[in-house]
Amino acid sequence: EIIIGWHNVAKSESPTLLIGRSGTVGRPQYYDCAVWPNNTTLFVTDFHNNNPKYCYYLLRNLNLEDYASCSGVPTLNRNFIEPLQVKYHEKEEQDKIVKVLTPLDDKISTNNKIIET
Numbered sequence: 001e002i003i004i005g006w007h008n009v010a011k012s013e014s015p016t017l018l019i020g021r022s023g024t025v026g027r028p029q030y031y032d033c034a035v036w037p038n039n040t041t042l043f044v045t046d047f048h049n050n051n052p053k054y055c056y057y058l059l060r061n062l063n064l065e066d067y068a069s070c071s072g073v074p075t076l077n078r079n080f081i082e083p084l085q086v087k088y089h090e091k092e093e094q095d096k097i098v099k100v101l102t103p104l105d106d107k108i109s110t111n112n113k114i115i116e117t
Contacts, residue, residue, distance in 0.1 A: 010034035015052040017044040019064065025076040026064030030056040042078055054094035057101055058086065 014032045022040040030053060037043045047055055067081050068074035089097065 007036070011037055012043060012045045015045075015047075017047075017052060017056050017059065019043070019059065019076070021076045021078070022073055025068040025074045026062075026066075028056050028059040028064075042076070049091060050088070051091065051094040051098050053098045053102060054089070057097065058088060062086065 012035045014034065016031045016035045016037075018029045018031065018035060018037055019042045020027050020029075020040065021042050035043070044055065062084070064076060064081060065074070068076055069080065088094070
């Protein structure tokens with residue numbers, strides 16, 4: 001067995017927005033808990049006074065997977081997405097949007113679990 005590294009402290013506390021950089025490229029994930037992202041992810045912990053969940057919804061709609069490069073294992077290069085200019089709402093509007101979308105996402109998740117059962 002070869003150990004290439006370890007850590008026992010989360011790299012990020014909540015909230016964290018994580019995006020796959022290799023493999024499952026460009027699919028944002030939102031976490032309200034501590035996370036241990038690895039080197040195949042990009043992650044955000046400083047939301048610059050924006051609503052973190054709004055940032056998640058915004059990134060979900062950017063179709064970042066379209067920016068993947070490489071054949072074989074798709075890879076998202078942050079240098080390709082960093083120059084993107086994205087329009088966003090002011091904080092008050094962000095909070096309203098999250099207040100509408102989060103319960104809808106929760107309902108969809110519940111319905112998917114019911115369907116699986």
